Amino acid sequence: MIGIVGYGSYLPRYRIKVDQIAKQWGADPESIKRGLQLYEKTVPGLDEDTITISVEAAKYALKRARIDPQKIGAVYIGSESHPYAVKPSGTVLIDALGIGPHVHVASYEFACKAGTEAMFVAYSLVKASEMDYALGIGADTSQGAPGDALEYSASAGGSAFIMGKENVAAEILFTNSYTSDTPDFWRREGEFYPRHAGRFTGEPAYFKHILNAGKNLLEKSGMSPKDFKFAVFHMPNGKFPQEAGKKLGFTKEQLEAGWIVPWMGNTYSGSSPTGLSAILDLAKPNDKIFMVSFGSGAGSDGFIFQVTDEIEKVRSLAPKVKDMLDNNKIYLDYGEYAKFRRKIILNE
Amino acid sequence: MKDVAVIGIGMTKFGELWNQSLRDIFVEAALKAIENSKVDHIDSIYVGTMSSGLFVGQEHIGAVMTDYLGMNPIPATRVESACASGGAAFRQAYLEIASGQSEIVLAGGVEKMTDGADVTESLATAADQEYEVYNGVTFPGLYAMIARAHMHQFGTTREQLAAVAVKNHKNGSMNPNAQFRSQVSLEQVMKSTMVADPLRLLDCSPVSDGAAAVILCSMDAAKKFTNNPIKVIASAQASDTITLHSRESLTTLKAVSAAAVKAYKQAGIKPADINFAEAHDCFTIAEIVITEELGFFEKGKGGAAVEQGLTSLNGKIPINSSGGLKSKGHPVGATGIAQIIELYEQLTGKAGDRQVNNARIGLAQNMGGSGASCIIHILEAI
Amino acid sequence: MISPRYAREIPQRYRLEAGRCTVCNAIYFPPRLICPNCKSKSFEEIKLNEEGTLLTFTIIRVGSEKFSKEVPYAVGIIELKDGVRLTAQLADCAVDKVEIGAKVKLVFRKIQEEGKWGLHCYGYKAILI
Numbered sequence: 001m002i003g004i005v006g007y008g009s010y011l012p013r014y015r016i017k018v019d020q021i022a023k024q025w026g027a028d029p030e031s032i033k034r035g036l037q038l039y040e041k042t043v044p045g046l047d048e049d050t051i052t053i054s055v056e057a058a059k060y061a062l063k064r065a066r067i068d069p070q071k072i073g074a075v076y077i078g079s080e081s082h083p084y085a086v087k088p089s090g091t092v093l094i095d096a097l098g099i100g101p102h103v104h105v106a107s108y109e110f111a112c113k114a115g116t117e118a119m120f121v122a123y124s125l126v127k128a129s130e131m132d133y134a135l136g137i138g139a140d141t142s143q144g145a146p147g148d149a150l151e152y153s154a155s156a157g158g159s160a161f162i163m164g165k166e167n168v169a170a171e172i173l174f175t176n177s178y179t180s181d182t183p184d185f186w187r188r189e190g191e192f193y194p195r196h197a198g199r200f201t202g203e204p205a206y207f208k209h210i211l212n213a214g215k216n217l218l219e220k221s222g223m224s225p226k227d228f229k230f231a232v233f234h235m236p237n238g239k240f241p242q243e244a245g246k247k248l249g250f251t252k253e254q255l256e257a258g259w260i261v262p263w264m265g266n267t268y269s270g271s272s273p274t275g276l277s278a279i280l281d282l283a284k285p286n287d288k289i290f291m292v293s294f295g296s297g298a299g300s301d302g303f304i305f306q307v308t309d310e311i312e313k314v315r316s317l318a319p320k321v322k323d324m325l326d327n328n329k330i331y332l333d334y335g336e337y338a339k340f341r342r343k344i345i346l347n348e
Numbered sequence: 349m350k351d352v353a354v355i356g357i358g359m360t361k362f363g364e365l366w367n368q369s370l371r372d373i374f375v376e377a378a379l380k381a382i383e384n385s386k387v388d389h390i391d392s393i394y395v396g397t398m399s400s401g402l403f404v405g406q407e408h409i410g411a412v413m414t415d416y417l418g419m420n421p422i423p424a425t426r427v428e429s430a431c432a433s434g435g436a437a438f439r440q441a442y443l444e445i446a447s448g449q450s451e452i453v454l455a456g457g458v459e460k461m462t463d464g465a466d467v468t469e470s471l472a473t474a475a476d477q478e479y480e481v482y483n484g485v486t487f488p489g490l491y492a493m494i495a496r497a498h499m500h501q502f503g504t505t506r507e508q509l510a511a512v513a514v515k516n517h518k519n520g521s522m523n524p525n526a527q528f529r530s531q532v533s534l535e536q537v538m539k540s541t542m543v544a545d546p547l548r549l550l551d552c553s554p555v556s557d558g559a560a561a562v563i564l565c566s567m568d569a570a571k572k573f574t575n576n577p578i579k580v581i582a583s584a585q586a587s588d589t590i591t592l593h594s595r596e597s598l599t600t601l602k603a604v605s606a607a608a609v610k611a612y613k614q615a616g617i618k619p620a621d622i623n624f625a626e627a628h629d630c631f632t633i634a635e636i637v638i639t640e641e642l643g644f645f646e647k648g649k650g651g652a653a654v655e656q657g658l659t660s661l662n663g664k665i666p667i668n669s670s671g672g673l674k675s676k677g678h679p680v681g682a683t684g685i686a687q688i689i690e691l692y693e694q695l696t697g698k699a700g701d702r703q704v705n706n707a708r709i710g711l712a713q714n715m716g717g718s719g720a721s722c723i724i725h726i727l728e729a730i
Numbered sequence: 731m732i733s734p735r736y737a738r739e740i741p742q743r744y745r746l747e748a749g750r751c752t753v754c755n756a757i758y759f760p761p762r763l764i765c766p767n768c769k770s771k772s773f774e775e776i777k778l779n780e781e782g783t784l785l786t787f788t789i790i791r792v793g794s795e796k797f798s799k800e801v802p803y804a805v806g807i808i809e810l811k812d813g814v815r816l817t818a819q820l821a822d823c824a825v826d827k828v829e830i831g832a833k834v835k836l837v838f839r840k841i842q843e844e845g846k847w848g849l850h851c852y853g854y855k856a857i858l859i
Contacts, residue, residue, distance in 0.1 A: 013822045045822060046800055047839040047855065055838040083840075083850050092852060096744040096838055330822065339799070346799070348846065469794035478739055479760065480817045483841060483853065484790065484797045485805045492788035493807055500786070500830050545789040545825075593807040593815040598786055 002127050003171035003305065005164035006065025006314065009277040010056035010139075011157040011264065011324040014043040016337045018152050024334045025147045032152055037238020041155035041265025043332055043340055044141040048156065050079040051089045053139045053270070055096045057160040060318035061135065062097060064169070065162045069097050072162065073131025074104040076121055078114025078269045079158075080187070080194075081141045082107050099135070111185060112234055113295025114138060115159070115269035120301055122163045123172055133164040140268035145193035146343055153237055155265025159273035169310040170280060170289070174221040176302040178213035185296030196296070205298045206240055207247070213300035214248045214292045221304050225249035229287035232258030232275035234294035236266050250290070257282055258291075263325050269295075276305075278321035283307040349446040351567035353577030354727065356385020357689045362558035362677030363527040370404050370460040371416045377559035377682075378417055378456050385563035386573045391450035393417075393424040396437030396457035397681035402470040404463045413456070430474035431630060433457060434560065434684025435585075435714030435723030441564045442583045442725075451569050456561035457686070459679035467555050471680070474717040476591045488552055488631065490592050490718040492544035495633035497598040499546065501648065504636065506546060508651030510537035512632035513550050513674055515660055520671020522702035525686075527556050527677030551632040553672075558679035560686040578695045581617075581709075582726035584610035592718045599648075603722035604641035604713065611724040612643075617709065619643035622665065622726070624694060624704045626687035628715035629672040635659075638713055639667060666704050669694060684714035688725065695729040736849055743853035746780065746836065748814060749773035759814045781859070782810035784832040789825045796842050804828050808856055810836075821855040828858070835859045 017040045022029035033039060044053070054077050062069055075090045082089045090105035108114040108121075115138015122136035139158025144150030163172075184205035187194040197205075210233055218224060225231070231250040233241040238261050245255045258275030267274055272293040279289055289305040338344050358380025360373045368376070374395065382390065393414055401407045410424030429436040434457030441455035461467055472481045475490060498504045514534055520526040532550055540550040570577035586606035589595055595602065612618060619642060627642070629635035636650035644665050645653045653659055659667035670676050670690035673683055691710040693699045699707075707729070714723045741747040742760045749761030753770035759778060764771055787806030790797070797803070804820035806828070820828060821839055834856040841853040 045839075047819075047821060047841065049840055049850065051850070051852065052837075052839050059838075092744070095740055096852070098745060328822075330824070466795045468792065469796065472794060479742075482739075482743075482851075483805065483817055483855075484793065484800070484803065484819050485817055486790055486793060488792070489788045489790050489805055493786040493805070496788060496830070497786040542789075542791045544791060547788075591817065593817045598807065 008060025076118035158270035179299035235261035396433035430716030432716035504651035520675025556677035
């Protein structure tokens with residue numbers, strides 16, 4: 001059996017409400033809440049970035065996995081906000097957590113699906129018996145340009161998954177990826193904010209890739225939506241994953257546990273992985289989970305998980321996503337938020 | 349060991365000296381001291397400066413100063429012990445004469461802090477760079493943590509901290525060389541801008557330019573130049589951990605008490621024999637803790653002592669008659685020497701309006717960092 | 731932060747590695763070459779406990795240029811459960827909610843950065859628990 005032996009998520013404590021952002025740009029908050037189904041989003045502290053978020057998430061994953069960090073043979077961090085353009089994020093993480101130095105480390109980037117990419121490769125290496133354990137992480141401190149629609153959703157957080165063969169808490173039964181060159185969203189080298197192609201990011205990008213990856217995954221597995229207790233899709237806003245789920249034949253109830261975007265925002269590479277983490281926080285043994293990510297550019301990675309008895313032992317060993325979402329929040333106004341996100345031009 | 353005396357003093361005004369350079373102010377103070385002492389030669393020079401490198405980018409200060417004093421080729425050495433650099437320079441001069449190596453030595457201190465450096469960052473180099481400063485602590489921050497611990501442990505009050513500033517400004521108003529000659533009220537201190545809770549702006553010594561110099565001479569030779577040599581009856585120094593957090597107690601300054609014990613022993617006196625003292629009040633809390641460590645007050649009673657006026661000019665033991673670092677100014681490297689100058693003026697009866705009655709024995713306590721080094725000198729009028 | 735100097739402290743800043751004197755058991759953070767307590771030169775490497783108590787603290791309102799955009803921020807002296815003390819910032823806290831005796835836990839955060847071009851420098855901060 002190969003799958004997740006330990007998982008962990010980290011969400012910053014700071015939040016900004018959609019109303020604050022809407023007020024700043026003269027937009028109507030009610031129509032945004034209704035249209036995008038977003039209420040608030042996480043904001044990283046000035047001292048948080050993809051690396052620190054990854055370290056905290058992976059620390060929790062290690063707690064749940066109960067393994068010697070030295071046994072991890074690969075560490076992959078998927079993000080579109082790696083703090084360095086050149087210098088891997090994972091090297092800091094392995095030195096912080098006592099992994100390696102005999103370890104393979106890489107930074108992944110594929111817009112919002114870099115996290116599931118890291119998970120897929122970590123899983124594959126264990127499956128290939130290259131190593132006993134591999135760590136895949138999706139984390140971001142997402143950027144949305146001031147005044148852009150993305151500003152309502154771009155948030156911060158991440159999740160880490162240790163793949164292994166022993167004491168598996170969620171077995172990976174099937175995977176499938178669907179990729180094409182679709183220029184829906186990008187950020188050029190050296191640019192601070194991403195650009196997107198408006199409505200072109202919807203039907204021809206998000207839905208096309210998620211639905212094709214999802215249909216293929218169902219076909220490959222010979223399963224149908226009713227075989228699943230839970231489903232989670234990439235969550236750029238509240239609306240898209242609900243629509244994608246509906247089109248694939250999933251019910252609102254199946255999506256409920258992983259649909260955390262209205263209060264978390266879009267953690268980009270950490271979006272569907274954190275949704276998965278929230279599901280694992282309450283899934284029962286034998287529950288099946290359907291997951292499809294999406295990354296602009298564009299591609300989707302799909303996974304089918306089956307939860308094992310092990311989940312009951314590991315769940316309470318680290319903080320749960322819901323608790324991090326609901327508790328100890330510190331709300332920012334737009335000015336503080338702009339400072340935290342370095343949107344203010346300083347005399348440096 | 350030979351007996352050593354101070355026979356001459358000189359200092360610049362302390363403050364923002366925009367028109368004078370680092371070397372200008374040192375030379376001004378040194379020339380005044382030489383003139384004041386009437387000596388016919390100088391055997392060597394010690395210069396105390398904390399960070400001329402960070403403040404103005406100039407190291408090799410000994411050579412710069414000897415050159416500009418026109419005294420080449422006599423030896424000149426820079427001495428550094430953070431904010432205690434001046435005291436350390438004085439001690440080296442003292443030791444050189446006491447050992448018989450030299451007869452007349454100039455000990456000076458200087459700092460030029462207003463030439464545009466990041467003063468907060470430069471001063472913080474006196475703390476542990478890797479394990480204190482790296483994490484964002486500042487110097488006011490370190491003393492603020494001492495203050496909060498002292499308040500928590502002994503019930504020292506915010507008003508007692510403020511009373512130190514009020515007293516020192518009052519003394520400083522009578523010192524023509526002081527940076528601030530204005531008095532401040534308790535209310536002004538309590539309402540001044542918060543710098544590092546619970547310390548406010550008026551709890552902190554200022555950023556200053558300034559230089560001070562004194563001439564030390566063997567007691568035997570002193571009689572050639574003056575009828576009024578002031579004898580150095582103790583010179584002691586002690587060290588403590590560089591990090592504040594490593595100390596067993598966060599409310600004591602062990603380097604101060606260790607140096608004090610040695611100094612009293614050397615001088616053969618008790619704390620009660622001291623008539624007045626200059627204490628290193630870089631922050632108001634520092635003066636309170638120091639007066640406890642010097643044995644003037646019981647541990648934890650330093651705050652009440654200030655409030656009761658025991659350390660005022662006409663109190664039981666006047667502290668910082670000069671105005672202290674708080675009001676006189678704190679050009680870091682010059683401070684230890686300026687303290688000696690205050691002792692000299694008091695002991696020779698030339699302190700003017702701020703003259704302490706019956707000043708016969710005075711103590712100067714100079715401290716580096718958050719108390720990792722301390723240098724104490726006791727001077728006596730003979 | 732100059733690279734070699736930063737790299738050298740990584741075991742302490744990232745992993746809280748300390749030295750325990752094999753003779754008198756005193757723990758030193760960072761590790762030392764000689765034990766100030768018993769003068770032994772023999773140490774074993776240990777990892778510090780991440781939980782502790784706040785002994786004293788301040789709120790920095792005026793920081794050096796490097797930290798000036800982060801004020802006000804809390805800094806405290808923390809005694810960890812194994813008795814070792816260290817100085818750390820308190821992250822994610824309302825500065826008026828901090829008090830002596832508070833229970834804290836160390837977390838991994840970015841501590842500073844060398845302008846826009848230099849290293850991101852990481853280490854430990856404390857959060858209230």
